[in-house]
Amino acid sequence: MxxxxxxxxxxxxxxxxxxxxxxxxxxxxxxxxxxxxxxxxxxxxxxxxxxxxxxxxxxxxxxxxxxxxxxxxxxxxxxxxxxxxxxxxxxxxxxxxxxxxxxxxxxxxxxxxxxxxxxxxxxxxxxxxxxxxxxxxxxxxECNDTYQGLTPSNNANYMGTATFKCIDANTVSVLGTCQADATWSISGTCPLVQCNTTAATDSVNGIILTNSALLNTLVNVGAIVNVGCGDGFNGTGDSRTCQADGTWSASITCASPTTQTPTTPSGSSRVFTPFPGGWWWSWLCIFITHCYTHLSCLCL
The missing domain is CATH 2.60.40.10 (Immunoglobulins)
Structure with missing residues (x-):
C-alpha cells in the first residue's frame, strides 16, 4: 500500500x-x-x-x-x-x-x-x-562618466548638471545634464582636439619621426605615428598615439653612444702635437724628452 x-x-x-x-x-x-x-x-x-x-x-x-x-x-x-x-x-x-x-x-x-x-x-x-x-x-x-576624455566638474543626480572644460580652450566648456540611465546629455561642442606631430619628437634626446614628411602636421585623436632614433643615437623604434587630451602616448628612449676620452700615459704631464710636417719638432724632442711617436711627444 x-x-x-x-x-x-x-x-x-x-x-x-x-x-x-x-x-x-x-x-x-x-x-x-x-x-x-x-x-x-x-x-x-x-x-x-x-x-x-x-x-x-x-x-x-x-x-x-x-x-x-x-x-x-x-x-x-x-x-x-x-x-x-x-x-x-x-x-x-x-x-x-x-x-x-x-x-x-x-x-x-x-x-x-x-x-x-x-x-x-x-x-x-x-x-x-x-x-x-x-x-x-x-x-x-550618479552621473560621473567622462565625456570625450573630459572629467565632469562634479557628479550629479537625475536632471543635475555638470560642466566639462574643453581641452586647449580655456574659456570654452560644455554642459552635461544627468539622464535617467545615468548618462550625460551634452549641450554645446568642444573644439576638435588634435596633436601636432612635431610634439611626438625630441631632438635633444634623438627621437625623430621615421617619416620626416609628417613633421608639423595636425592629426586627430587616435592617429598613430612611428618614431625612431636619429643619427648618433641608439634605440628601438616604436609608435605613438594622439590621445584625447591632445598629448602623445609614451615615447621611446634613445641613447647616445659613449664618448671615449683619450688617456694620458702614466708619469706624463703634457701631450704635444707637432705642427703638420714639423719633423724638426719631433727630432728636437728626442734630445729633451722621451718620444713615443714622431707625431706626438711626451714631455717629462
Missing amino acids: QPRKSIVYMVILCFGIKKATALLSFNPEPNQAVNATVEATDVVSTTVSSGVWTLNWLFGSIVVAAVDIDIASGAIIPSIRSTAYTSRLMVKATPVAAGVFTNYRTVLTIKEVRLSDTFAIRAEIDGAPTPNPDSRMLSVK
Whole structure:
C-alpha cells in the first residue's frame, strides 16, 4: 500500500503547480540615476484558465507590492504591502479578459531611487518565483562618466548638471545634464582636439619621426605615428598615439653612444702635437724628452 500513497501524492502535487512563463525588465537600463523613476515590468503568460493568483513584487525578501488576479473573472486588485515604501511605489496591471491570461503585464514604479536601493527585485506567483528571469538587481549610480576624455566638474543626480572644460580652450566648456540611465546629455561642442606631430619628437634626446614628411602636421585623436632614433643615437623604434587630451602616448628612449676620452700615459704631464710636417719638432724632442711617436711627444 505504501507505493500507492506515493503515486497519489505526486498527482496532487502536479495538479497544484501553476505553469507560467515571465519576463522581467527595467526602464531605464542597464543603470538608473539617483532620484530617477524606474519602472520594473513583469510580463506573465499561462495556460491556466481559472483560479486566483497573487503576483508579489519583492525587494530582496520583503514583499513591497502585490497584484491579486482572478483569472476566471478578470478582476485585478493591485496594492502596496510595505509602509516603508508607500510614498515611493506604485503598482498597476493591465486588465485581462475573463479566462485569458496571456502576456499579462504588471508594472512596479519606483520613484526617486537611491544609492541604497541595491536590492534585487523579483516577482513571484503565489510564493513561487516567476521564471526567465525571476530576479534583477537595480544598478543605481550618479552621473560621473567622462565625456570625450573630459572629467565632469562634479557628479550629479537625475536632471543635475555638470560642466566639462574643453581641452586647449580655456574659456570654452560644455554642459552635461544627468539622464535617467545615468548618462550625460551634452549641450554645446568642444573644439576638435588634435596633436601636432612635431610634439611626438625630441631632438635633444634623438627621437625623430621615421617619416620626416609628417613633421608639423595636425592629426586627430587616435592617429598613430612611428618614431625612431636619429643619427648618433641608439634605440628601438616604436609608435605613438594622439590621445584625447591632445598629448602623445609614451615615447621611446634613445641613447647616445659613449664618448671615449683619450688617456694620458702614466708619469706624463703634457701631450704635444707637432705642427703638420714639423719633423724638426719631433727630432728636437728626442734630445729633451722621451718620444713615443714622431707625431706626438711626451714631455717629462
